[in-house]
Amino acid sequence: MEERILEVKDLHVSFHTYAGEVKAVRGVNFHVKRGEAVAIVGESGCGKSVTAQTLMKLIPMPPGEIKKGEILFNGVNLVNKSNKEMESIRGKDIGMIFQDPMTSLNPTLTIGNQIMEGLIKHQNMSRSDARNRAIELLTLVGIPQPEKRVDQYPHEFSGGMRQRAMIAIALACSPQLLIADEPTTALDVTIQAQILDLMKELQKKMNTSIILITHDLGVVAEMCDRVIVMYAGKVIETGTVDDIFYNPQHPYTKGLLRSVPRLDLNRDEPLTPIFGTPPDLLRPPVGCGFTARCESAMRVCQEYDPELNDISSTQRAACWLQHPLAQNRAGS
Amino acid sequence: MIRYLGKRIIFMILSLFLIVTATFFIMKAVPGGPFTSEKNVPDEIKAALEAKYKLNLPLHEQYLDYLKGVITWDLGPSFVEKSSTVNDMISRGFPVSAHLGAQALLLAIFGGITLGVVAALKHNKWQDYSAMLIAVLGLSVPGFILASFYQYFFAIKWGIFPIAKWEGFEYTVLPSLALAAMPIAFIARLTRSNMLEVLGQDYIKTAKAKGLNTVTITVKHAIRNALLPVITYLGPLLANILTGAFVIERIFGIPGLGREFVISITNRDYTVIMGTTVFYAIILVVGILLVDIAYTLVDPRIKLSDAGRE
Numbered sequence: 001m002e003e004r005i006l007e008v009k010d011l012h013v014s015f016h017t018y019a020g021e022v023k024a025v026r027g028v029n030f031h032v033k034r035g036e037a038v039a040i041v042g043e044s045g046c047g048k049s050v051t052a053q054t055l056m057k058l059i060p061m062p063p064g065e066i067k068k069g070e071i072l073f074n075g076v077n078l079v080n081k082s083n084k085e086m087e088s089i090r091g092k093d094i095g096m097i098f099q100d101p102m103t104s105l106n107p108t109l110t111i112g113n114q115i116m117e118g119l120i121k122h123q124n125m126s127r128s129d130a131r132n133r134a135i136e137l138l139t140l141v142g143i144p145q146p147e148k149r150v151d152q153y154p155h156e157f158s159g160g161m162r163q164r165a166m167i168a169i170a171l172a173c174s175p176q177l178l179i180a181d182e183p184t185t186a187l188d189v190t191i192q193a194q195i196l197d198l199m200k201e202l203q204k205k206m207n208t209s210i211i212l213i214t215h216d217l218g219v220v221a222e223m224c225d226r227v228i229v230m231y232a233g234k235v236i237e238t239g240t241v242d243d244i245f246y247n248p249q250h251p252y253t254k255g256l257l258r259s260v261p262r263l264d265l266n267r268d269e270p271l272t273p274i275f276g277t278p279p280d281l282l283r284p285p286v287g288c289g290f291t292a293r294c295e296s297a298m299r300v301c302q303e304y305d306p307e308l309n310d311i312s313s314t315q316r317a318a319c320w321l322q323h324p325l326a327q328n329r330a331g332s
Numbered sequence: 333m334i335r336y337l338g339k340r341i342i343f344m345i346l347s348l349f350l351i352v353t354a355t356f357f358i359m360k361a362v363p364g365g366p367f368t369s370e371k372n373v374p375d376e377i378k379a380a381l382e383a384k385y386k387l388n389l390p391l392h393e394q395y396l397d398y399l400k401g402v403i404t405w406d407l408g409p410s411f412v413e414k415s416s417t418v419n420d421m422i423s424r425g426f427p428v429s430a431h432l433g434a435q436a437l438l439l440a441i442f443g444g445i446t447l448g449v450v451a452a453l454k455h456n457k458w459q460d461y462s463a464m465l466i467a468v469l470g471l472s473v474p475g476f477i478l479a480s481f482y483q484y485f486f487a488i489k490w491g492i493f494p495i496a497k498w499e500g501f502e503y504t505v506l507p508s509l510a511l512a513a514m515p516i517a518f519i520a521r522l523t524r525s526n527m528l529e530v531l532g533q534d535y536i537k538t539a540k541a542k543g544l545n546t547v548t549i550t551v552k553h554a555i556r557n558a559l560l561p562v563i564t565y566l567g568p569l570l571a572n573i574l575t576g577a578f579v580i581e582r583i584f585g586i587p588g589l590g591r592e593f594v595i596s597i598t599n600r601d602y603t604v605i606m607g608t609t610v611f612y613a614i615i616l617v618v619g620i621l622l623v624d625i626a627y628t629l630v631d632p633r634i635k636l637s638d639a640g641r642e
């Protein structure tokens with residue numbers, strides 16, 4: 001199935017703050033195919049969450065603004081949709097899981113109630129049908145004694161169970177696309193593995209596409225088909241998991257891989273963090289955003305921003321080193 | 333729950349006992365008495381009067397007598413208004429005060445919450461600024477000044493409402509407004525800041541991500557959570573309205589218990605002062621217990637148990 005359920009084209013998102021315009025997302029392109037799991041990785045502040053929330057138009061507007069670009073969901077552009085129209089897409093066609101299960105559930109409503117809301121809204125279920133479905137969903141996400149748990153409040157759930165409940169909420173209406181923004185970052189390691197297994201299992205069962213945002217490259221390798229690497233509000237490299245892990249092209253991706261421990265490579269090789277900090281998005285650089293931290297930076301990097309160039313049929317990278325002309329030079 | 337309530341009620345009785353004791357001894361310690369103003373009373377008459385009101389007995393006997401009275405809800409005769417007992421005065425004045433207080437309370441709660449919610453939803457727009465202007469005025473202008481201000485404009489200048497007395501609904505409007513002004517302002521500010529905080533919470537984003545509409549999100553997810561701290565304020569609010577009524581009833585010539593209380597203080601009418609103090613204390617203590625119970629009904633995280641908060 002080659003169908004693209006999501007295609008993001010040249011997306012620009014800014015926040016208008018007192019200090020000026022924060023250009024959080026600066027021309028992002030990517031797509032997600034049906035049934036595929038795509039990872040978005042990149043260091044803190046590079047615009048992963050803003051990108052993800054913009055897909056559902058969940059960023060606060062104002063101060064946020066979609067300056068430019070298209071978000072094609074099943075071929076329909078969401079950027080022009082009104083808030084009312086978005087309401088019938090959110091939760092029904094696209095579900096979302098957030099980072100911190102401790103704060104993403106309403107403390108004064110029962111878990112069941114919070115799962116039922118979406119069902120009642122999007123599937124016109126009666127309360128009792130919705131309740132039964134909520135119990136089914138709790139069973140599906142592996143919560144024991146769901147008949148009892150459905151009437152409990154979030155504070156009666158552990159962190160891992162809350163995240164399971166969040167997954168139940170997000171998947172309640174069987175959305176075609178699930179966006180998970182660091183779903184395991186706030187959980188401890190053993191629970192992380194369980195939650196990932198659960199998501200993988202449900203993805204197979206329901207044939208949902210997943211966008212998984214994470215810092216954890218291990219999670220990427222385990223769960224995803226393709227990887228999008230973001231840096232300073234841009235996509236700087238995309239490819240299959242194998243492309244990115246075994247044949248990274250962009251110096252930033254290489255740096256990212258060198259900074260995490262790997263079992264499959266030489267263990268004597270020391271871990272090297274990427275030095276420096278990402279550029280200020282209030283005044284983003286004209287050229288390549290990575291120039292200040294890049295070992296291979298050239299003059300052209302400072303003045304011109306490299307486009308994404310095809311490396312292979314599956315892999316693309318935005319770096320002057322991979323520019324077709326540069327390749328020719330090197331070859332001749 | 334039952335055990336918690338039992339414990340609370342015992343504490344309540346204990347604090348009431350302390351209040352009765354303290355008021356009794358403070359009253360006795362203050363120099364002067366109800367008959368000081370009646371000049372040139374012959375000593376025999378004074379002695380006879382004191383004997384009649386048992387003021388000649390030793391202090392501890394008077395105290396025990398008084399305690400017995402409070403327990404049997406017999407608060408004694410008034411020294412000054414010789415025809416009525418304190419119980420009479422309470423049953424005469426309290427319904428009026430309760431009416432005024434309830435009206436002010438409702439006004440404060442609904443008015444304050446509405447202002448606060450509107451201000452938060454229209455954050456940094458003109459609705460927000462006007463609501464907060466009203467709130468600042470309400471908080472900084474004392475009730476008695478507001479009351480005179482209302483009387484001047486609404487009664488004297490425009491003649492919309494009567495200036496004083498208590499003879500029908502139109503008489504209740506100005507005093508209720510004056511009494512509610514401060515609490516409205518306080519609740520509005522509290523609600524607004526809580527709403528703003530809640531609207532920034534992750535679970536509001538979750539609710540949006542479910543596709544709920546703005547009204548559902550505001551009412552079901554935001555307001556409910558934002559009002560929890562407002563409920564805690566209801567106890568102090570009750571105290572505020574009770575004490576505020578002393579002055580307001582006086583200004584508007586309302587025959588309520590608050591006015592009786594103020595008059596009894598100028599008259600050194602011991603029994604009335606003590607009786608009404610005890611009565612107010614009971615209302616307040618019971619009110620605070622009710623607020624705590626209400627809180628647990630709204631916030632599932634708080635369970636009334638021995639491990640719970642007091």
Ligand SMILES: Nc1ncnc2c1ncn2[C@@H]1O[C@H](COP(=O)(O)OP(=O)(O)OP(=O)(O)O)[C@@H](O)[C@H]1O
Pocket residue numbers: 015016017022024042043044045046047048049050051060063281
């Ligand atoms: N409401 C906002 N107002 C102003 N700036 C914002 C707002 N939300 C996000 N930003 C800015 O947008 C940029 C991207 O933030 P984003 O949350 O997408 O980062 P991220 O990649 O998700 O990082 P992390 O890994 O820490 O979650 C940051 O520089 C942030 O300061």
Ligand code: SF4
Pocket residue numbers: 250251252288289290291292294295296297298301306318319320321
């Ligand atoms: S474009 Fe230049 S600065 Fe940017 S990553 Fe490539 S080599 Fe480094």
Ligand SMILES: [Mg+2]
Pocket residue numbers: 048049050181
């Ligand atoms: Mg993020």
